[in-house]
Amino acid sequence: MDVSRLPSYTGLLGRIWHYLFLLICALVFLLLIGPLLVIIPLSFNADSYFTFSEGMLRLDPDAFSLKWYRELFGTYEAIRSSRPESRGSEWASAAGNSFFIAICSTVIATSLGTLAAVGLSRSHMPFRRLIMAVLISPMIVPIIITAAGIFVYYSKYHLAYTHLGLILAHAALGTPFVVITVTAVLMGFDQQYVRASYSLGARPLKTFRKVVLPLTFPGIITGAIFAFVTSFDEVVVVIFLGGADQVTLPRLIWSGIRQEITLTILAVATIMVLLSVVVLFCVELLRRRHERFLTRTPGAI
Numbered sequence: 001m002d003v004s005r006l007p008s009y010t011g012l013l014g015r016i017w018h019y020l021f022l023l024i025c026a027l028v029f030l031l032l033i034g035p036l037l038v039i040i041p042l043s044f045n046a047d048s049y050f051t052f053s054e055g056m057l058r059l060d061p062d063a064f065s066l067k068w069y070r071e072l073f074g075t076y077e078a079i080r081s082s083r084p085e086s087r088g089s090e091w092a093s094a095a096g097n098s099f100f101i102a103i104c105s106t107v108i109a110t111s112l113g114t115l116a117a118v119g120l121s122r123s124h125m126p127f128r129r130l131i132m133a134v135l136i137s138p139m140i141v142p143i144i145i146t147a148a149g150i151f152v153y154y155s156k157y158h159l160a161y162t163h164l165g166l167i168l169a170h171a172a173l174g175t176p177f178v179v180i181t182v183t184a185v186l187m188g189f190d191q192q193y194v195r196a197s198y199s200l201g202a203r204p205l206k207t208f209r210k211v212v213l214p215l216t217f218p219g220i221i222t223g224a225i226f227a228f229v230t231s232f233d234e235v236v237v238v239i240f241l242g243g244a245d246q247v248t249l250p251r252l253i254w255s256g257i258r259q260e261i262t263l264t265i266l267a268v269a270t271i272m273v274l275l276s277v278v279v280l281f282c283v284e285l286l287r288r289r290h291e292r293f294l295t296r297t298p299g300a301i
Contacts, residue, residue, distance in 0.1 A: 113178025
């Protein structure tokens, strides 16, 4: 069925609203996707300018180049100059820090957020709304205030300018996303499965592992992805807490824009966009396979 076609009985006002709605959707889509459509082709610019050259507009092959990607991965001629440290190794080190901090903080945020959501889903849990408000407060409080508070607090315990400090801070920022997504799944969770497991002699830990965890798996994965992206893209907390050994990709991009304008930044941004798309695609594929598995094998639970 073609949703773009209107029924024959649709009046003039309905048609106007339909096409106006399509126009608004197109403008919103362009607003969201527009920057990506500009960044990706500019990362292949043969010139050192943040604008489309005449050759690029004419689709001249000589106007496109991979030199910014070569510089990123440490194979461009400028990297083999007399500079003691190459830009390629600097980007590689920043990428390693970003992945390490994001993965560790995601594991912590997912574990804590899942356990907190399971506890808050119980009807007899006291002060549920107060606890929920505290858990999601990092999403509400401006990030600059959160970063300043974390810096003052962590400095007393010598956690500033350390990987552990950044991991804990990013875990605190990612936990609210896990709590919200898992809580949303648990709202439709049938507690009869838990009671049936207890009646069959299963202990709480086994019930959680065999019953609760498989049914809440889509929410856990979704929350983990949000936590990972939040950590991987975060820059304000990194500026406050990160030292010379904790430079991440967002911080290096921010520093590059302030100090040295180079199209290598666009190459990094393009790779980050592609990685995000691949991760989201894999997560969605995993979620659909898990849902089909639960549908086809009800006795597995």
